[in-house]
Amino acid sequence: MEYPSSFLVNNIVTVVMHRFRSLRCLHQFKNLPAKNRSTLDRHVPITKTRRIPVADNVITPQIPSDSETREFNIRIGRLGRHGRVEEARNLFNEMPRRDAVSYATMITTYLKNNNLEKAESLFYAMSGSNIVAESAMISGYIHAGRLRDARKVFDEMRERNVYSWTSMVSGYFRSSNADEARRLFDQMPVKNDVSWTTVIVGYARNGLIDQAREVFDAMPEKNVIAWTAIIKSYIECDHLNEAEKLFKKMPQKNLYTWNIMIAGLMQDARRVDEATHLFNSVPQKNEVSWTTMVTGLARNGMTERARDYFDQMPNKDIAAYNAMITRYIDQGLVMEAKELFNSMPERNLVTWNAMLDGLGRSGPTGEALELLNTMLYLGFVPNETTLTSALTSCRGLPEVMQVHAMVIPRGFDQDVSLTNALIAKYSHSGDLQSARVAFEDLKARDVVSWTSMILAYSNHGCGLHALQAFARMLRAGENPDRITFVGILSACSHAGLVRKGRMLFDSMKIAYGLEPTAEHYSCLVDILGRAGKVDEAIKVVSQMPWSQRDEAVLGALLGGCRLHGDGDDRVVNYIGESLIEMEPSMAGSYVLLGNVYAASGKWDELARVRKKMKERNVKKVPGFSQIEVKCENSVFYAGDQAHPDMEEIYRMLRERLVPVMCHRG
Incomplete structure (x- = not known):
């Protein structure tokens, strides 16, 4: 078990102070003049050399700590334990006399409240040697990853105790x-x-x-x-x-050992029964024992068994509730998750995040954002995970903007994962400009950031912008992954860049060691098919691995044949029939093959395809569109006369879409 720095600091202070008191003598430190005491709160310049130690041949008087000083020290320690750091420091400044324990207590208070800078400032303002403060500073430096500073203090200690040695050993292990x-x-x-x-x-x-x-x-x-x-x-x-x-x-x-052994066995799905047997053997179970069982069963997909143990729990804790809610959400059982969520006596941020994630993935439109607003109203502070889950639930641009408005004031606009989700959501909502702004504002980008922006440009038909982003990505030293290549190859297809697309496809394996998948082959076939190079597209398909020839590849090839009316009839028939057999229930394959036959005037073949559709009871799903009306996404079909907002939809189409279509010819 790894002992945190706070554990070491607490033990250092407790044991060493006890040692000092048992000796009933303390090193007398030089106090600053009274007129300068108020300035101790300021940052004392810290040099990289150790404060001047007391010479070995100088005997520092050892005097008992008086009762007034002891009382001050106790009060400072009490304030520090309750996080009241400023009050503790004010009390420290008011002390008529400070001893070794005073400095050690104040320094430890700073460290326990994550203020290494002020602890360091006070430590280097101190004169003489103080084993408690030195040991505490070593632990504080190690916790902050400043091993070199910790070692310097350790090397300069006049006397070392077991805690300072142990802290240094721990620090070196932490730095590998x-x-x-x-x-x-x-x-x-x-x-x-x-x-x-x-x-x-x-x-x-x-x-x-x-x-x-x-x-x-x-x-x-x-x-x-x-x-x-x-x-x-x-x-x-x-x-x-x-x-x-x-x-x-x-x-x-002890009970802790029983619990970690149960949790360990639960990591292997094949040993769940052993874990259950061990749990039943525990002499006295606590909440952790029960929660370990519930969590382990839930993570192994045993929902009913997990719920059975959950219901048997004498005292249900938040972790057990969270485990069950997460399991229900992973199964898509949102109603069961909501029921459990609503029955909880108290919730933590993990609970809210899990529920938001579930509603975002499977819940009704808008319910996740309603839950987020409730969470904020109850005083919970969202983190990056909260807002990412909320983004998942967004169905329209206003909702995305609403979540984005929560991101910026909380300082999460530089969180890479959250910003990547924002870029993707803005792109899916049709707002390429906002996606670009979010991307450009991000200082530290990863491969997902670049890929999200490349996909956004590609999906919006901005092939050249996608290529420019790809070039910037390479200059930034970021290597593309398979998804990046899907985006950039799609961009080449939309922009008609045949030579560039072919070169990028070849570079996948040669330059980056990435094996092309069916998605990449379908992009290349689409590039060639759109450019009228059907024979080359057929050659690519014939030479590609058989396992990669899926419906997307054959569909792209058949689409090229339809677009240009090229291709041998036998090849077209073979592709079309293969595609239909791959997806016998998908109307799109039949329609695509039928369109190829219609374009080439093969009416008998078209009739045969339609007959096969009828025999297999395959029905074409009518095309639909979405438009934002009254801050809500409305779905409508071609020729739709039954939509409740029909008049508003057609008015917006006339005012916004028709002028754009006319402008573009």
Whole structure:
């Protein structure tokens, strides 16, 4: 188990302060003049050299801490534990005299409240040596990833305790320097259980499970914490059998060990029954035990069994509710998820995000945004996941803009995943300009960002813009993936760029080591077919892997034949019949083949295709369009006279669409 820095800091302060008090003497630190005490809150310039230590030959007077100072220290610590940092600092500034504990307590308060900068400032304003503050700063630096600064403090300590040694060992493991961590561990004059456990967990987290086991075996006395640490390490390294062997050998188990073993077995769907048997053997189950079972069964797709254990829980916690709601949503059972959601006595952000995700994917239009508004009204603060789920539910441009309006003031506009979703949603909603603005405002782009923008340009018929974005992507050092090539090849097809499209298709394998899929072949066939190069398209299809010849590829080839009336009759017949057999219930394949026959005047063949449609009871789905009326998406069909907003729809078409069509000829 990995001990967080806060754990180490708390133990350092508790144990070392106890040591100081038991000796009833403390190092006397030089106090700043009273007139300068108020300036301590300012950032003291920190040099890269250690503050000047007290010379070894100078004896610092050791005097007992008076009761007034002790009372101040206790009050500062209490304020710090409750997160009232500024009040703690004000009290620190008011102290008539400060001792080692005063500085250590204030520095620890800053660190526990994630204010390393002020802790560092106060630490370097301090004179003399303070083992508690030094140990706390080492842990704080390590937690912030500043291992070099931690090592500098460690090296300059006049006296080191087991906690400072252990913090440094943990820091080197966290930075994947297992050799230096082990070297320090071997140098430790005194080791405790936390030290041994830190090394076991450190090795395991670095994938060195054999070394972790070696250290465990070398422990002079193995307590329940060490046993639990090595068992958990084996589980995290997917060595379930070894974990189970150790679990059975363990002389004394605590509830935490039982729970992690159950959770470990639940990671393997084949061992769910073993996990269930183990759960039934637990002497005294707690909420974590029950939640582990519910979560494990739900993640393994055993919804009914998970619900059965959930219903048996004496005290249901939020994690169990969340596991069941997530499972229902994954199955598309939104009503069951809503029922459970509404019955919850309390919810957390994970609950809201799970429910928003479910409604976004499968719920009625607008319900996810209603839930989001309710969440905001109740005082919950959304995160990036919340708004991404809300975006999924958006059916029209106003809804996308509403979510976008929540993104910017919360500072999420630089979140890559969320912005990528915004680009895609704006594009799907027909607002290419807003998609472009969101993309250009994003400072750190990944391959999905570039691909989303390329697809947006391609889907809107802006082939040249897509190619320009692709060129910028390469200059930025980002390698395209398979989806990027689908977008850029589609752009070449829309722009009629045959030579460029062929070159990009060939570069997939040659330059980027990507094997073309059916989607890429269908794009290439479409490029050639639209350009009238049907013979070349047929050649591509004949030479491509048989496994990749799906309905999209054959449909693109047949579309090229229809567009230009080219192709051998036998080839057309073969393609058309193959396409129909691939999708016997899809009307589009019959219609496409029928159109090819009609374009070439083959009326008997057209009649045969229509007869086959009738025999198989395949009906053509009428084409439909969507338009935004009164802030809602309205779907209507060609010649539709029954839509309740029919007059408004046709008015908007006349006012907006007809002028554009006339302008474009």
